[in-house]
Amino acid sequence: MKDEQKGTHERVNQIWVDDAIALHRKYLDGRNGGTRLFLSFKNARKLKFSEQILDTAEMVGAELVEANFQKTSLARVNLFGANLANANMKGCSLVKSDLRGVCLENADLENASLAAADVRNGFILIRKPDGTYLPVKNDEATSFDGINLKDADLSDAKLGRVIGRRTNLTNVNFRNADLTDAVMSNSDVSGSIFIGANLTNADFSGCVFHGANLSGAMLNNTNLEGADLTAAHFSNNDLGYANTTNTSLPRSLETLDHTLRELLESHLLWINSLGQKGRQADLTKYDLQATDFAGINLQAAELSFSNLSNCTFLASRLNMANLTHAMALNSDFSDTDMRGIKLENANLTGASLRHARLSPMVILGTQGQKVAANLKNACLDQADLENADLSHADLSGARLRLANLTDTDLSHTRCLDVDFTGADLRTANLSGADLRGCKGLILP
Structure with missing residues (x-):
């Protein structure tokens, strides 16, 4: 079918595309001689469209396999039934575009914006000279299989019966999106936002939800069989109508052998005796939401994959603690000792870390050996880090969108590929x- 479809498309070359883009620019600017870009049913495989403004272009049924649309603006573009398999669409804008019936198999849409886009299923019929209709594209559903949507924005998007198995959906914004009947099985949705999203009859079986926010999502008959929801944010009421067979859920404090107070007292004894007495606190994969840890010594505690949302750690000690993949939405870490902490892949959206210490920790009994704080791939969107000390910390791949970084010590930090979009760095x-x-780095 694909070979047959390819043969029905007029082949265009890069010179034709460049000339058409120039005319489209005139069209958008309202200048004389401008013409809207019309690529419908044309074969533009492997051609370059990167860093262009192609808003409102017509690309119905176009063959765009392996085309380069990196950082291109495609707002309100009609891509109905187009083939974008293996296309490079990193950082492109598809806001309010028509992507019904599109093939995006193995495409790269990292950091792309599909806000309010229509990505539902669809198929194309063309009329033959004899009056009959020939199906040019007749897929059961839009294909997202194997694509990279990391950090993409799909807020308010209509996805319908989109197929997205084995897809990288980490840190995707699905706020208020319609995912009814979508198939996203065995995908990684860690850190993604599903607030207000409609997941009715959707298949998320086998998915990893670490750090994902499902509060307020519609989960009617949603298939979560075999999914991992540890360190995800949701209420038990949200899951009432979902299929949670073999789903990994956070552990309740009621399952502890001792009370939380006794566990913390034993941990303090373990610290003061250098491990000779007491027991290290291990709260891995526990639901600890809204717990008051203010002033508590949790040095070297195990808190990975735990839900620490809305917790208070004011003036506590978390130095050398392990909070890898922890969910800590809106938690208060102000004035907390977090030297040498592990926060890799943790979600601290909206958290307060004012005056927190995340500088290196000197290891006792060594010749000045230090352990730097690890915040690789952590999400600190809208976090308040005013006057925090992150010197020498590793922030590689972290997100600090709209974060308050005024007077923050970021000296000698490793900030490879950090997203500072909208952050206050005064x-x-x-x-x-x-x-x-780095992305979005605007220095005063």
Whole structure:
């Protein structure tokens, strides 16, 4: 079928495309001689469209396999039934575009915006000279299989019966999106936002939801069989009508052998005796929402994959603690000792870390050996880090969108590929920081 379809498309070359883009620019600017870009039913495989403004273009049924649309604006573009398999669409804008029946198999849409886009299933019929209709594209559903949607924005998007098995959906914004009947089985949706999304009859079996926010999502008859919801944010009421057979859920404090107070007292004894007495606190995969840990010594505690949302750690000690993949939405870490902490892949959206210490921790009994704080791929969107000390910390791949970083010490930090979009960096200390690949970095 694909070979037959390819033969029905007029082949265009890069010169034709460049000339058409120039005319489209005139059209968008309202200048004389401008013409809207019309690629419908044309074969533009492997051609370059990167860093262009192609808003409102017509690309119905176009063959765009392996085409390069990196950082291109495709707002309100009609891509109905187009083939974008293996296309490079990193950072492109598809806001309010028509993507019904599109093939995006193995495409790369990292950091792309599909806000309010229509990605439902659809098929194309063309009329033959004899008056009959020939199906040019007749897929059962739009294909997202194997694609990379990391950090993409699909808020308010209509996805319908889209197929997205084995897909990278980490840190995707699905706020208020319609995913009714969607098939996303065995995908990684860690860190994604599903607030207000409609997941009715959707298949998320086998998916990983670490750090995902499902509060307020519609989960009527949603298939979560075999999914991992540890460190995800939701209420038990949200799951009432979902299929949770063999689903990994956070553990309740009621399952502890001792009370939380007794566990913390034993942990303090373990610290003060250098491990000779007491027992290290292990709260891995527990639901600890809204717990008051203010002033508590949790040095070297195990809190990975735990839900720490809305917790208070004011002036506590979390140095050398393990919070890998922890969910800590809106938690208060103000004035907390977090030296040498592990926060890799943790979600601290909206958290307060004012005056927190995340500088290196000197290891006792060594010749000045230090352990730096690890915040690789952590989400700190809208977090308040005013006056925090993150010197020498590893922030590689972290997100700090709209974060408050005024007077923050980021000296000698490793900030490879950090997203600073909208962050307030006034008076922040970035001396000696490695800022290669950063996004949205605007220095005063």
